[in-house]
Amino acid sequence: MEYLGWLLVGLLMGGGISYIATRCIKAASDDRSTVAALLRSHFHPIKMDSITISEREFPFRVRADLQRAIDRLFGDDTEVLHFCGVRKEYSHEGVSLADCVIESEHYPPVSIPPEFEEIDIGDENPVRVLKVGLWLLEKNQSRFVVLLTPTGQYGQITGMKFQVGTPNSPEGTKIVQSFFKHLEDAILKAESYRGKTLSLEQSEHSYTGQSTGITVHKLRLVERENVILPESTLKLLERNVIQFVQQRERLSKFKQSTKKGILFYGPPGTGKTHTIHYLSRALEDHTTLLISAEQVGLLSEYMTLARLLQPSMVVLEDVDLIARDRANMNSPCDEILLNKLLNEMDGLKQDADILFILTTNRPESLEAALASRPGRIDQAIEFPLPDDSGRNKLIRLYSEGISLSGEVVADVVRRTEGVSAAFIKELMRRSVQFHIERNGSGEINSEDVSNALDEMLVSGGSLNRKLLGGSGIE
Template sequence: MDDICTDVRSITLFIHNDDDTPVEFVRQLLRSVFGKSEREAIAFTALIENEEKVACGPYPSPVAKALLDSARQSISAAGHGLLITSETATTNGACDLCGAPATGSEIPLAGRTACLCNSCLLDVRRASEAVPGDEFKYAWLALDWHFAGIPRNQLVTRARQFPDHMRADVQVAVDKLLASPLHFFGIHEEYRYETLAFAALMKDGRNAPALAPPQYHDVEIGEAQPVKCLHNGLWLCRAGELRYAVLLSFHREYQHDAAIRIEIAVPAGAAGDALVQRSFAELEEAVHAARSYRGKILSLEGGSDYRGRSSGVMVHRLPAVGREEVILPEQTLKLLDRNVMGFVGNRAALRKLGQSTRKGILLYGPPGTGKTHTIRYLATNLPGHTTLIITAEQVGLLGAYMKLARLLQPTMVVIEDVDLIARDREEMGSCEEPLLNKLLNEMDGLKEDSDILFVLTTNRPEQLEGALAGRPGRIDQAIEVPLPDGIGRSKLVQLYGKDLPMDQTIIDETVNRTNGVSAAFIKELMRRIAQASIFRDGGSTVESGDISEALDDMLFTGGRLNVTLLGGAQEMAGP
């Protein structure tokens, strides 16, 4: 059945004859504001020269108001006196634009209805681009105007979801893909526990989603400025003559991580389908090419309830650790060089020879010997690598970590204190064993050409479950990080006491009296020697008594527990 509009009120604009305003200006105004072609503008100005005034329109009221305001601003800015007036017009079953029978569409806009014939529909769509966003109060009004003449059952939508921890990269990609929309709006969410979709946006009535100022959240990515990430937004766009809309929202599902959801609405048909496929391909390519987190040191923010949920990415701004600051035995350094630095540098050659480019390293040794310090050295010196640091209580997030690791390859995945979740199976509870299995499956399930390096640390290698420590493809090299020997202790004393006024005699005494201690112990010892020196003479000199005072506090006065906490040895020599 034909749609017949009756008694629809519209506005006709009249451009008055003005001998003082240049004809070229009038033609430019008709082209730039009213969307006339060059031929139409020439014909229109010829009519104006012979008539007192010439009608331009009629238009639906909001469109007429926008056109009139824009035209008057242009006239005023140019300093001319051209007069444009408006009059209310009433049509009876006629198209608001050309007067032909209105057998086309009814377009709702802010409580009004505009009647169109099919031949004028395209012109109305073009005119809608001039309508300011504040004319739309609800999402359904903006969408019905944007898709004027297309029944809702002829629209189709498709969606993609991205993990919430990729939010910054998704925002960068969306900004690139949707740089020039016809209109852009924020959406007010009345119920934050529901996922916002086009089906909800097209609902009218008292609970209709309202348009609102866009809401942004600052997401830190380890740079000078955070990324301004949109909470939700609606873009109305056009590609040639094809209209489409894009919705960004949060996907929410009970007991699952939130996700970033991108949904595209297009008219049904091959052209719309091709646009959606092209848009998603460009979006996914832009997301994978983004560099928000690549090459940085990261961990996921999340609880320790083992539900596998995360709430964002934390970027660790760790100071770079130079090679000279890694005080380890020469044999240990050679193992690190061959199995980490050398391995990473030769990955391309290994791949060419058909060899695996994934690897697992286990760093083991007593507490305080420098395992964490060694990892910081690797993290700040591996070229182009992203480092993911997982603590034992976060292994429940391993799935999310591994998705991130695959996306940001090459990556180094660090799991500290792995013995806490990899003890003998007989000692495990019902919660811990699935976590160990998840870790083993992730290490086993990587493709041979994955550029992922696992580095695990433990203070108690004897407690590691055999399947983790002994099976090739999970751990390829165990590297001991032992207590420092005399040469190592000398280097540590000079490193951590580089600003203290110590001569070689004091350095040698400190080394001789710290046999069996950890690197962490020496670092704390140098701080206490500095304190003793400050109390005695303001830090001008360091004497043997300062060493004795510091060692007494750390080893004897504090008791056995203090020695254990600081990484010392009970059998150390006295003064």
């Protein structure tokens, strides 16, 4: 009997708790903080079943441009009556406007303070973008709502979804069309990223705490006089890149293609990447997209950006890692990546203002379908080891800030035959370091250079000499 008594007490208490919880949920659903109550009040006297919902999804990486578009749109002839964040418990797939409209007693969507995150777009200040937001709006005495939420699959956010709720009327249709047209125009302008140097972000987190999706690179400034190459190489570079871009409009009038593929090849450290830095500055109105070999799986997305942000320059460094001869490939995955690259280069329209720059240290290993067919690679430009004149200029370039006599420069030129430009740069740095260690007066002497050369070529052994690009020295 005592057991039954305690059981009865437990049932009564459980029922009481359940009743209280139900009443609390119902009270919450009647509260103005629930989104359903806000929408009901906003559209009154129009019933909620007379509202139509339209939606569009945009790529996650263009959030900065979407935010800028919203900031401009809601500040013109559209009045913001209420703005808030939205949250729904136990909603792993996100919240939709349909969820917000439905009267629910179990975990209804509620209004919360809006949440923002900062995106670095390469400007002085980052852009604050909204994560989830609901706007209650009025335009020309017609009320409507806009909901912004992330969307994706398998737990990965891939885009941003806009849903617009309007009365089912011609005026409501006009509001929807105008709103989405405004967003589309903002995406096409791409103000946040156009003309910058970009790569797609793959890591989940940034050490700065800022979320991007697109990384904006601040490349070092390389002027024309800092590009130390043989005269024949410079002429090829100027004609096939700078002059080609300048003549694009006239080429187009004569029905000629305005896209081009160029291969930079030569030993490591001869200035291929250095020259790309120069070109990214010289082609001021171009957007530069930097693709590393491990990112080639994102090639389709890179090309979508290249078309959107054209005129653009797509740089794929160490292309031999994914475009080597098919006979030397180890798996079907390698061939798939190669085919993707070939298809993307072939799939460009003739009037696409896109410049491909591919680099390699091993041109002999490239797949013939890439290297031996105009329309993919239209010009190969060799970056050789610097000659005497080139080494002289490099020594003076990389000794900026410290003095060298003509005799020392001539001595370094004589003793560095067969080295790369990168070797000269490191040699000058080490010479300055030895100069500092002996408390020098600001002028490098032959002893400083000899100490540096000994450390680079002798002390470290043949491997160190090879690693530093000095294997050509006798």
